[in-house]
Amino acid sequence: MKYQPLNLGRWLLWGATATVFVIAPLVFTDSFALTMLTQMGAFIIFALSYNMLLGQGGMLSFGHAVYSGLGAYITVHALNLVGKGAFYVPVALLPLVGGIAGLVFGVLFGYVTTKRAGTTFALISLGIGEMVFACVLMFPGFFGGEAGVSTNRVVGRAFLGLTFGPAVQVYYLVAFWCFACMAAMFALTQTPLGRMANAVRDNPERAEFVGYNTQHVRFLQLVLSSFFAGISGGLSCINFEIVSAENVSAIRSGGVLLATFIGGVPFFFGPIVGAIVFIFFVVALSGFTKAWLLYLGLFFLLMVLYVPGGIASLVLMQIPVIRARRFGELVWPYCLAAGASFVALAGLVGMVEMVYHLSDVSGGTQMALAGVGFDARSGLPWLVFAALLAAGLVALRYASHFVGARWGTIQHDLLARGP
Amino acid sequence: MNQAVPAFELREVHKSFGSTRIINGVSLAIREGERHAIIGPNGAGKTTLFNLISGRYEVSAGQILLHGEDITGLAPFEINRKGLSRSFQVTNIFHNLSVYENIRCGEFWAAGYRYSFWHRVGGLKDVQRRAEEVMERIGLAKRRDLPAGTLTYAEQRALEIGVTIAGGSRVILLDEPTAGMSRTETAQAVELIRQVTEGRTLVMVEHDMGVVFNLADRISVLVYGEILATGTPEEIRANPAVQEAYLGALHKENADA
Numbered sequence: 296m297k298y299q300p301l302n303l304g305r306w307l308l309w310g311a312t313a314t315v316f317v318i319a320p321l322v323f324t325d326s327f328a329l330t331m332l333t334q335m336g337a338f339i340i341f342a343l344s345y346n347m348l349l350g351q352g353g354m355l356s357f358g359h360a361v362y363s364g365l366g367a368y369i370t371v372h373a374l375n376l377v378g379k380g381a382f383y384v385p386v387a388l389l390p391l392v393g394g395i396a397g398l399v400f401g402v403l404f405g406y407v408t409t410k411r412a413g414t415t416f417a418l419i420s421l422g423i424g425e426m427v428f429a430c431v432l433m434f435p436g437f438f439g440g441e442a443g444v445s446t447n448r449v450v451g452r453a454f455l456g457l458t459f460g461p462a463v464q465v466y467y468l469v470a471f472w473c474f475a476c477m478a479a480m481f482a483l484t485q486t487p488l489g490r491m492a493n494a495v496r497d498n499p500e501r502a503e504f505v506g507y508n509t510q511h512v513r514f515l516q517l518v519l520s521s522f523f524a525g526i527s528g529g530l531s532c533i534n535f536e537i538v539s540a541e542n543v544s545a546i547r548s549g550g551v552l553l554a555t556f557i558g559g560v561p562f563f564f565g566p567i568v569g570a571i572v573f574i575f576f577v578v579a580l581s582g583f584t585k586a587w588l589l590y591l592g593l594f595f596l597l598m599v600l601y602v603p604g605g606i607a608s609l610v611l612m613q614i615p616v617i618r619a620r621r622f623g624e625l626v627w628p629y630c631l632a633a634g635a636s637f638v639a640l641a642g643l644v645g646m647v648e649m650v651y652h653l654s655d656v657s658g659g660t661q662m663a664l665a666g667v668g669f670d671a672r673s674g675l676p677w678l679v680f681a682a683l684l685a686a687g688l689v690a691l692r693y694a695s696h697f698v699g700a701r702w703g704t705i706q707h708d709l710l711a712r713g714p
Numbered sequence: 715m716n717q718a719v720p721a722f723e724l725r726e727v728h729k730s731f732g733s734t735r736i737i738n739g740v741s742l743a744i745r746e747g748e749r750h751a752i753i754g755p756n757g758a759g760k761t762t763l764f765n766l767i768s769g770r771y772e773v774s775a776g777q778i779l780l781h782g783e784d785i786t787g788l789a790p791f792e793i794n795r796k797g798l799s800r801s802f803q804v805t806n807i808f809h810n811l812s813v814y815e816n817i818r819c820g821e822f823w824a825a826g827y828r829y830s831f832w833h834r835v836g837g838l839k840d841v842q843r844r845a846e847e848v849m850e851r852i853g854l855a856k857r858r859d860l861p862a863g864t865l866t867y868a869e870q871r872a873l874e875i876g877v878t879i880a881g882g883s884r885v886i887l888l889d890e891p892t893a894g895m896s897r898t899e900t901a902q903a904v905e906l907i908r909q910v911t912e913g914r915t916l917v918m919v920e921h922d923m924g925v926v927f928n929l930a931d932r933i934s935v936l937v938y939g940e941i942l943a944t945g946t947p948e949e950i951r952a953n954p955a956v957q958e959a960y961l962g963a964l965h966k967e968n969a970d971a
Contacts, residue, residue: 482834483831485834485835485836486830486831486832486833486834486835487822487827487828487829487830487831487833487835487838488829488830488831489831489835490815490818490819490822490835491819491822491829493808493810493811493815494808494811494815494819497808497809497810497811498806498807498808498809500806501802501806501807501808501877502819503789503790503791503794504768504790504791504794504799504800504806505794505799505819505820505822505823505877505880505881506791506794506795506822506823506824506881507791507823508789508791511829512829515829515831519831
């Protein structure tokens with residue numbers, strides 16, 4: 296009986312998630328936003344599958360793109376065969392082909408990688424990633440070389456009236472698979488294997504003494520994870536209608552690690568948040584500035600240093616404070632800290648953008664930021680931005696002390712009151 | 715129970731690390747259902763002996779049998795699946811998992827769920843019931859949802875025993891279960907061990923002579939990797955060789971303290 300509120304909360308949460316999936320394209324109607332949402336959906340599956348290794352199994356992989364990428368390659372060939380009429384699979388079910396391909400490669404490579412845990416696992420995964428990338432370029436007949444393999448997703452008979460020509464139909468296809476995979480991956484955490492993956496992560500030796508071969512636990516966890524990675528690869532193949540070496544590259548493997556970490560490794564929903572933020576950086580910010588990768592790197596650095604539990608931990612930390620009706624005391628310090636960060640960020644962005652602008656002066660040294668035009672060669676803008684950055688950092692220092700002090704008092708009171 | 719076949723048996727077991735011989739031809743038969751204590755001075759090789767029996771180390775020579783079956787050279791998980799479970803001298807639990815999760819992890823394999831990813835753990839009533847029962851027995855029912863790492867030392871030691879017995883193994887090895895405990899905590903631990911090993915075979919390494927003479931049906935004295943004597947507590951007390959090698963020194967230590 297006493298677990299009912301939790302279950303109700305869970306139903307509400309999943310219901311809300313489903314609702315967001317359904318109404319998102321009605322809120323963000325322009326085609327750019329729709330593209331971004333579609334990519335987010337596919338990346339959420341990828342990041343969650345990655346966290347089955349890192350967060351749940353304690354396996355730091357540097358080659359997870361191998362499974363999504365090879366899943367995508369198999370999907371693209373399947374789609375082309377369907378186009379030629381060799382056999383018929385509804386496009387809506389093609390991600391499953393990618394998933395099965397991911398699973399098969401998971402069995403193949405996972406047998407080697409999961410022999411060891413820890414650093415050795417990380418290094419072997421890196422090696423396999425490089426090996427697969429090299430193979431993709433070595434066999435252009437199948438992998439299409441640098442250019443990749445392109446396809447056309449509008450093939451065969453329309454399935455339930457869906458051709459998947461319009462982008463919105465692709466979005467809903469991705470949304471459906473994303474929701475199903477989220478639910479499946481959550482369900483997996485609630486099985487004996489999922490629980491033992493946590494146990495093996497925490498203390499592999501003890502797991503051996505309660506009857507478990509830790510190598511088998513890691514292997515099964517990796518195979519299941521690569522199944523979902525393959526589904527994500529299949530979806531991105533349908534979305535972009537092209538699969539290239541980039542899909543299996545170390546850059547992509549690094550990207551999913553970045554996204555998962557930013558979102559929060561210790562929590563199931565962390566990678567969901569991380570994937571959304573990451574795709575926002577990659578897709579939206581890259582349209583505004585050439586320096587987006589630098590900003591992403593800086594953001595990642597700050598998260599690793601100051602918020603190792605990711606964005607998810609920041610959110611969850613507030614819940615007991617809100618429950619105790621003490622959040623009001625934190626609003627003002629939070630606002631101050633946010634303001635200070637904004638000032639510092641403005642200064643930083645100004646200087647970074649000027650550096651980037653000067654690195655390519657073919658368009659002249661005149662530039663504009665936030666509607667204000669200036670010459671990147673003159674001294675005044677440099678002074679202004681440097682002053683903003685310095686002032687922001689000093690203010691942030693004070694603001695963080697302020698936040699820390701208030702936070703400390705509240706935590707102290709909460710502890711004193713007991714659970 | 716078949717009294718003829720020992721619960722487990724060591725035959726001329728040797729273990730050396732490099733040229734250092736730690737265990738030197740130990741032969742020992744533990745009867746089904748008995749509580750057996752292994753005592754001996756520091757460095758005698760007691761924990762090494764446990765590590766050999768449970769598969770953590772490989773024997774250099776000799777044979778180990780569990781219920782008459784040769785288990786020499788098997789991996790720890792294989793030995794555990796055959797019905798032998800052990801605890802550790804240095805607390806060895808799943809620190810980030812809750813008390814309840816710790817106990818459940820000790821049960822899954824023995825309950826037959828193995829590597830299942832198609833059973834929902836919330837629906838496994840047998841596992842749940844048994845976990846509640848074990849938590850009740852080790853006195854941690856109220857700590858159910860706390861991460862194991864946040865428990866007090868004595869509670870962690872109790873959980874260590876809980877994880878060890880959760881799977882229902884017939885042979886239990888406890889490595890210094892009362893190490894570092896206060897007098898009251900030790901008394902509680904002894905009661906706990908007595909209860910949870912009812913009807914099973916228990917072998918324990920223990921330094922506290924009060925615990926040993928209170929719990930054990932038989933005692934083996936291990937000195938420099940060799941069994942000096944095996945017998946009932948009375949026999950061991952009366953054994954002059956043991957007194958000289960070990961108990962005498964200990965009595966003196968206690969008198970000084």
